[in-house]
Amino acid sequence: MQAMLNPMSRGPTVAAMALVLLLTGVSAPASWAHHSQSEFDSKLVVEVEGKVTQLDWRSPHARLYVDVVGENGEVVNWNFELPSPVTLMRRGWKRDSLKPGDHVKVKGARARNFPTIAYANAIRDANGNPLFTGVTHIYEPESDAAGSKSP
Numbered sequence: 001m002q003a004m005l006n007p008m009s010r011g012p013t014v015a016a017m018a019l020v021l022l023l024t025g026v027s028a029p030a031s032w033a034h035h036s037q038s039e040f041d042s043k044l045v046v047e048v049e050g051k052v053t054q055l056d057w058r059s060p061h062a063r064l065y066v067d068v069v070g071e072n073g074e075v076v077n078w079n080f081e082l083p084s085p086v087t088l089m090r091r092g093w094k095r096d097s098l099k100p101g102d103h104v105k106v107k108g109a110r111a112r113n114f115p116t117i118a119y120a121n122a123i124r125d126a127n128g129n130p131l132f133t134g135v136t137h138i139y140e141p142e143s144d145a146a147g148s149k150s151p
Contacts, residue, residue: 039112040108041110045107048066051066053065053067055096055098061082065079078116078118102126108120120132121133
């Protein structure tokens with residue numbers, strides 16, 4: 001009964017609750033910001049063909065690495081961001097859906113500041129069969145001839 005009458009005995013509990021609320025308020029906007037696709041430019045469409053070097057199966061996004069032979073014969077390792085492993089599993093993928101050495105064709109939106117990083121929009125196998133299609137659409141209004149933005 002003595003503890004209930006003493007307001008100072010609740011001090012640590014109130015401080016702990018305030019800290020939890022503060023951290024929750026800070027972490028929510030951070031998680032929303034993560035899902036911005038502003039790093040990628042949907043107008044910088046890339047289409048490459050090459051051999052898988054790695055499928056990195058981890059959250060928040062899986063990543064696909066593909067060795068592509070450039071026009072000058074130099075091999076460039078492309079880094080493609082994919083949806084989360086959970087989303088891929090819902091679409092029928094498994095950790096070994098793509099293995100090192102598999103031949104793929106990948107189409108995506110290139111990163112604005114990194115020429116060999118892109119967000120994969122479509123992946124096809126060596127025979128042209130779709131392995132993955134569709135991601136969240138990146139909305140960027142087109143300009144008409146007069147320079148005004150379309151709705």
